[in-house]
Amino acid sequence: MNSLSQVLMADPTTPMVIWLVLMLAALPALALLSSPEAIRDPGAALMTSLGALRRYRAERDRARRQAVEATRFADEMQVAAVQADDAAQRWQDVWRQAAEHADGAWQDWQDAEQQVTRARAAAAFGPPWAARTPTEYVDRERFLHRAVRAAVQRGDLPSTALADALAARGGWDPRLHPVEQELVLLRAVADHRQRRYRRVATTERTAWHDVRLAVAARDSLRHETSVAASAAAPLRRYLPPAPRPARDLQPA
Numbered sequence: 001m002n003s004l005s006q007v008l009m010a011d012p013t014t015p016m017v018i019w020l021v022l023m024l025a026a027l028p029a030l031a032l033l034s035s036p037e038a039i040r041d042p043g044a045a046l047m048t049s050l051g052a053l054r055r056y057r058a059e060r061d062r063a064r065r066q067a068v069e070a071t072r073f074a075d076e077m078q079v080a081a082v083q084a085d086d087a088a089q090r091w092q093d094v095w096r097q098a099a100e101h102a103d104g105a106w107q108d109w110q111d112a113e114q115q116v117t118r119a120r121a122a123a124a125f126g127p128p129w130a131a132r133t134p135t136e137y138v139d140r141e142r143f144l145h146r147a148v149r150a151a152v153q154r155g156d157l158p159s160t161a162l163a164d165a166l167a168a169r170g171g172w173d174p175r176l177h178p179v180e181q182e183l184v185l186l187r188a189v190a191d192h193r194q195r196r197y198r199r200v201a202t203t204e205r206t207a208w209h210d211v212r213l214a215v216a217a218r219d220s221l222r223h224e225t226s227v228a229a230s231a232a233a234p235l236r237r238y239l240p241p242a243p244r245p246a247r248d249l250q251p252a
Helices: 003-010 014-034 036-040 042-123 134-154 160-166 178-238
Strands: none
Touching (some): 134 160, 134 178
């Protein structure tokens, strides 16, 4: 590969520049052949040609700047669209997890309500009796404390429930028969699970709202990216040539 070929391959605009130089060199002869005014004033004709060349270069530079800006904006929009798509996917994952938690919490609540119903039906068959001795009262109290402590450890009751049971407040009555205490306990568990379900359901609705916002932002950016790419496509031919690596310019 000779030196001329290397130069031509290094910058695709070089042939255009060479053509313009040749045209400029031929201008005096063309002016003499085409215009009597140019024969009388060749200097003015030359200045007119130079002005046309300057205007051409200015227009080329303007087109290149527009092409660079449009291409850069289209590339930035593409990056933003990809990031928005990733964000929407993450929010959808968060919502799916929240929805699964809400479904599980709802089922736990329903199971607790069914246990309350069965316990209430069982308690209806025989009226419980009051504690007749101090020992029996202590046994009932211990039963209540053990049952509440176990429910707290399972997460079926808040930690404050144990303190309330030890202090015989908040509806916890150690004098009740164990059957009645079990019914009170199951009712408290069902109420706690209901409150937990409502909290989880609120979280799920918030996550769904965030998903809708993220999807709307993603779709909007996708549209803007398409518009920017369409606007940049016809201008890419005005982009300046990319510099070739130095090793490609070495003689073969």
